[in-house]
Amino acid sequence: MIEICEVGPRDGIQNEDKFVSTETKVELIHKLIQSGIRYIEAVSFVNPKIVPQMADAEEVLRKVPMRSDVKYAGLVLSRSGLTRALQTDVDYLHVVTATSDSFNLKNAKRTVDQATVELTKVVEEGISANKGVLGVLGTAFGCPFEGEVPQERVLKVAEKFLKAGCNSLTLADTTGMANPNQVEQVVSAFKKAFGQDLDLGLHFHNTRGLGLANSLAGYHAGVTRFDSSIAGLGGCPFAPKAVGNVCTEDLVNMFQGMKIDTNTNLDQLVETAQWMELQIGRTLDGMLMKAGTA
Numbered sequence: 091m092i093e094i095c096e097v098g099p100r101d102g103i104q105n106e107d108k109f110v111s112t113e114t115k116v117e118l119i120h121k122l123i124q125s126g127i128r129y130i131e132a133v134s135f136v137n138p139k140i141v142p143q144m145a146d147a148e149e150v151l152r153k154v155p156m157r158s159d160v161k162y163a164g165l166v167l168s169r170s171g172l173t174r175a176l177q178t179d180v181d182y183l184h185v186v187t188a189t190s191d192s193f194n195l196k197n198a199k200r201t202v203d204q205a206t207v208e209l210t211k212v213v214e215e216g217i218s219a220n221k222g223v224l225g226v227l228g229t230a231f232g233c234p235f236e237g238e239v240p241q242e243r244v245l246k247v248a249e250k251f252l253k254a255g256c257n258s259l260t261l262a263d264t265t266g267m268a269n270p271n272q273v274e275q276v277v278s279a280f281k282k283a284f285g286q287d288l289d290l291g292l293h294f295h296n297t298r299g300l301g302l303a304n305s306l307a308g309y310h311a312g313v314t315r316f317d318s319s320i321a322g323l324g325g326c327p328f329a330p331k332a333v334g335n336v337c338t339e340d341l342v343n344m345f346q347g348m349k350i351d352t353n354t355n356l357d358q359l360v361e362t363a364q365w366m367e368l369q370i371g372r373t374l375d376g377m378l379m380k381a382g383t384a
Contacts, residue, residue: 186262192235302336
């Protein structure tokens with residue numbers, strides 16, 4: 091079965107010019123749960139002056155339904171983010187670093203090595219606080235400033251996160267540079283380095299129209315956990331030309347058409363995507379929400 095980590099409430103919203111209210115974020119999360127989504131990256135514990143859409147992280151987590159069958163995650167980039175996260179009931183910490191120095195300097199004001207030193211301690215402290223901790227490796231398939239990111243560098247950062255105690259990893263194609271052959275090669279390298287049982291997820295953006303193709307390549311390489319965003323919302327304030335994430339309902343439609351279970355209700359996801367388009371006030375990128383399920 092496919093596990094979807096819905097990132098719309100965080101990655102989807104963070105780059106929008108129109109401010110999305112706390113109430114709208116909470117209602118979106120309600121609708122996603124009703125659609126069958128059980129893993130939600132709901133918030134980001136980052137500097138609200140830099141990413142104002144995420145300033146209400148604590149309030150969002152206070153208002154969402156707390157259910158034993160739903161996992162809420164929050165993105166953490168630093169120790170200060172960890173401090174905020176540990177004061178909430180968030181279930182999972184998504185501890186993030188880019189694997190390209192140029193990108194990480196713009197995104198987090200430090201090199202990859204500097205970030206890794208701090209974030210491995212964040213991982214350890216998160217685990218000590220009984221939080222699930224997942225390591226996210228950004229620019230794993232390429233950097234908009236440096237181009238190719240050596241695979242050895244990505245594996246090196248992954249190894250440090252795993253040694254610190256991360257129980258899962260996600261490889262993020264931050265600006266949509268990956269292609270299907272590359273995805274299969276990278277996943278194969280990770281499985282070879284860290285074992286076939288590695289809990290590995292994939293996070294794709296659709297910048298060059300290859301989001302679904304890359305997701306399918308990842309599935310054929312053995313990955314069953316994917317990040318996606320309702321209606322194809324998404325983007326990064328620090329990534330030039332990055333567009334939305336792989337669209338949740340389009341991804342579900344692909345897998346359901348292949349008779350692969352996602353444990354979600356496709357019609358309800360489409361309705362949620364159409365509702366979200368009204369909240370954002372512009373045409374969103376999802377395809378199935380325009381074509382319909384019939």
